[in-house]
Amino acid sequence: MIAAWFNQLPRRQILSFAMAAIALHLCVFFWLNKVQSKAETSTLKESKVQIKLLKPDQPAIENKIETVKTSPRQAADDVKKIVTKTQKPAQAVPFQIADNNDENATYQAASGYLAVTPAAKSDTGNTGAKELSEGAASIPANNKEVPKEMHSSAGEAPDAPKKVIDPDTPNLAQFMSTPLPSAQLKLQLVRTEPNKSPYYGVGEINWQLTDDRYTMTINAGLDLLVTTLNLFKLKSEGKVSQAGITPLTSSEVRRNRSETAIHFNHIDNTLSFSSSNKTQRMANAAQDKASVLMQLAGIGYADPAQFTSGQEIIIQVAEEREATTFRFVIAGQEELTTKLGTLMTWHVVRPPRAGAYNSQLDIWFAPAVNWYPVQIRNTETNGAITTQIVTKIIPTTVTER
Template sequence: ELDVKRVDPNGTKWNGSAAMRWQSDGSRYKVGLEVGITVLIARVNLLALDSEGSIDDAGIAPQTMREKRRGRSQTATHFNREQRNISFSASEAKVPLLAGAQDKASVPFQLAAIGRADVKQFDGDIDILVGEDKGASVYRFQLAGEEELDTAMGKLQTWRLARPPKPGSYSARLDIWLAPTLGWYPVQIRNTEANGAVTTQTVTRITQLDSTIQ
C-alpha cells in the first residue's frame, strides 16, 4: 500500500492512496497498480494498471498490460513473442520486441530484479524498452544516489534511480526508490511532469501475498 500526494502546477494539493501488487511463482508473474485520490469524502480512481507474463533469462517478460485511466477507455499492450513485436489496441503501431522489454507496470520490478542480480549494473546507464498505451520508448535510468526515506514503515535506506526527460520521447521525469533490505522492491515512485505537476507514491505497508498465479 502507498500514500499518494500530488501537487498541481497551480499549487493545489491532493491526497490519496494506491495499491501495488506483485505475485510470482518463479516462472510467471502478475503486477497490479491502482491509484486514487480523495475528493471531499469520496475516493476517485485515477489509474489502474495490470500486467502479466513470464520470467525468462532477461528477467520479467510481459505478455499483456492493460491500462485504464479515469475518463478514458481501457487500452491493452501486447508483447508478441513469436512475432517479436509489441502491438497496441490504441494504435496501429508495431514496435520490434527487444530482450528485457517491459511495460509501465513491470519496469519498477525489473529494476528490482537487476538490483538483486547484479547491483554493479547501476554503475552505468540502464536502458529499458517500455511498451506504453500507443507506442514504446527506451527509458534510460541513472543512479541518482543513496537516500534515507522517512516512511510510515520507518526510515528506509534506498537507492534512487532517475529517468530524466528525453526530448522527442517523453517530457516527464521519473524517479524510483528501491530498498535493498526489502528485496530491492520499489518503496517510492515520483512522476514530475513538464508542466510542474508532481505525483509521489510512498510505501505505507507491505503485505506478503500468496505466490499462486491464478
C-alpha cells in the same frame, strides 16, 4: 534697323528662324561632346600603352604587376599541389561498438553501451589515427556496418565483423535479474500543482509470483470524504526466467477513457497496440509501464553489485500507443524517511528527453525490504509533481536478504 525689319516679318517666318537657331545650337553641342569623348579615349589608350611599355628593370613595379596577374584561386591550387606532394594523408583507424554479449567489450557507464577499440599499428607520424583511436568510444551515427575496405587499415582480416549498434539499444542482456517475492505495497499519493492546493490519494502495487508466471497491478485514486475516486489501473501479465520479467500482455484503464491493451509477440519480436492499430519491433527484454519497476528492482535483488552510481540501464518500454526507449541513470544512495522508518535506498532517475518523454521519473528502491520501490515521483514540464510513497508492505512470503 535689323530689329525693325525683323518685326515686320510674319510670325511664321519668325518661328522658323527660332527653330533653325535651336537646331544649330544642338548640332554644335553634340559635336563638341563627341570631340571630348574621342579625346578621353585617346588619353586612356595612351596610359595603357605606357603601362605595357614599362621597362623590366624596375623591380618594385614589376612585382606589383605580377601580384595583380596571379588570382587567389591559382595561388590556392599551387599551395594544394605542394601539400599533396610533400604530405601523405593519415589512415584512420576504424572503431567498433560491440554487441551487448561480447565478453571482450568494455562497458561505458556514461553512455550506457559497449565499446571496443581495435589495436592500431605503431606509427608515431600518424597523428590522425591516434586521435581517432582515443575517441573510438564516441556515439555511432547510425546502425550500419563499417565498410570492408576500412578493415585493412587497422591490420585486421578483411572479413572481420564490425558491428555498430544504436546508442538507444537496450543493454539489459548484460544484467542479471531475479524476480522479487510476492507482495502488496500500500502507497500514499500526493499531487501538487503550481498555485494550487495539493491533492491527496492512495495507491497500491500488487505483485504476485507463481512458479514461472507473474501478475502485477497498479492502482491510484484520490481520497474523497467517503470514498476513493479511481484515476487509473495498470495490469501486466507474463512469465519469468533467468533474464527476469517477460511481459505477454499489458492493459491500462483511465477514468473516462476506454481500456487499452498491448500484446508482446515473442515469436515475431513485435508489439501491437489496440489504441493505435499498429505494430512495432520489440527490442530485447522490452517491458511495459508496470513491469519496468520490478525489472529494475530485480537487477539489484539478483546482485547488489550491479547498482553503481552513474550506471545507465536502457530499456524499451511499451506505452499506450508506442514503445519508447527509457534511459535510467543510477544517481546513488539516499536515506528516505517513510512510515516504515528510515530506509537506505538506491535513487534511480529517468531524466527528461526531448522528442521522447518530457517528464522526469524518479524511483527509490530499498534493499532492506527486498528492493521494492518505496517511492515513485513524476515531475511534469508544467511543474506538477505526483509522489507515491510506501506506507505498508504486506509480503506473501518473507525473504531475508
